[in-house]
Each structure stands twice: as structure tokens, then as C-alpha cells.
Amino acid sequence: MNVIETDIDGVVILEPRIHNDDRGYFFESFSMREFAEKVCGTVFVQDNESRSVYGVVRGLHFQKPPFCQAKLVRAVKGAVLDVAVDIRRGSPTFGRHVSVRLDERNHRQLFVPRGFAHGFSVLSEEAVLQYKCDNYYAPESEGAIAWDDPQLGIDWGIPEGKAILSEKDRKRPLLKDAWLFGYGDMF
Secondary structure, X not given: OEEEEOOOOOOEEXXXXXXXXXXXXXXXXXXXXXXXXXXXXXXOOEEEEEEEEOOEEEEEEEEOOOOOOOEEEEEXXXXXXXXXXEOEEOOXXXXXXXXXXXXXXXXXXXXXXXXXXEEEEEOOOEEEXXXXXXXXXXXXXXXXXXXXXXXXXXXXXXXXXXXXXXXXXXXXXXXXHOOOXXXXXXX
């Protein structure tokens, strides 16, 4: 696995070693040992999968303490723009984001540490996303910020007026009004 550093410490892109031949391809999508050696010692406890159609934007979501989650995200079908936003008040990269195209051809994965909001937009006709979480989902711990907050300046790759959102995601607070993590907090 090749680890690609981003502009935000802790948020990394992972590229697997792909073995192609006339039958197709094979790659190891996850190795706990290699992940611990090259990224961090996170232990994943839950796998999730979502299917969405073109234009869907899901996010920007996170879990508050004590149910914070780190995520390892990959597209197994189609293409998405995957986004991680630093929401750790006091962080040198607070309010900045990393966005990366994840698709069924490049097999890239994005690691989103705790203390970040996560979201994605679907760029293909359909996309299936799988992601590992290092903590169990707890509905009472849900947090989110507005996907279209102008302060964040995220280009979701979807033409204006074409984004498809859940009712909940239409009503999320701006970053300046949202619940935030503290930089350096143990979560």
C-alpha cells in the first residue's frame, strides 16, 4: 500500500498494489498490520456501505464524544468526491478540507481521522461506498455541518441546483455555529 500525505496532518490517501492479468485484478484492500505500520494503530469495529445516485451529497457528518469515529472510505462502484474537513477548534488547519476522487478504477481510499467531518458527492450515475469505522454508530452522538458553507469553499463537482440532499442535511449549521472538537482533546 502506498500512503499519500495530504495538506492536513493525519488525513491520508491510500493506494493499493494492484495485480492485473488477463483474468482481471487482485488487491489487498486492507491489512491491519500494514495500516498500523504506515498510518496509525486505529482498530476498525464496523463496516458500512451506501448506494447513491448521481448528484447525491451526503455530509458533512461526524460523531461527537464518546462515540467519535475515524473512517477509512472507498468506492467499490462508480465515482465519488470524498471530503474530510478539519473541525478541531485551534488546529493549524481548522476549517480546511481535503477532497479526493475515489472510484472503482483507482481503488484509492481516504482515511478520515477523529475530529473531522466527512462527506461525499456522487460523480457517476451510481456509486457504492464502503467504509470502516473505529467506533460504533450512536444516533444520539450525531453531528454535522452544512455541506455548502461558503467559509469551507468546497467544490463538490456537482452543478449548482443539481445536488440531492436528505432533509436533515439541508438544515445543518454553518461551521461558525456548529459543535466543534477541541484541538488536542482526547477523543
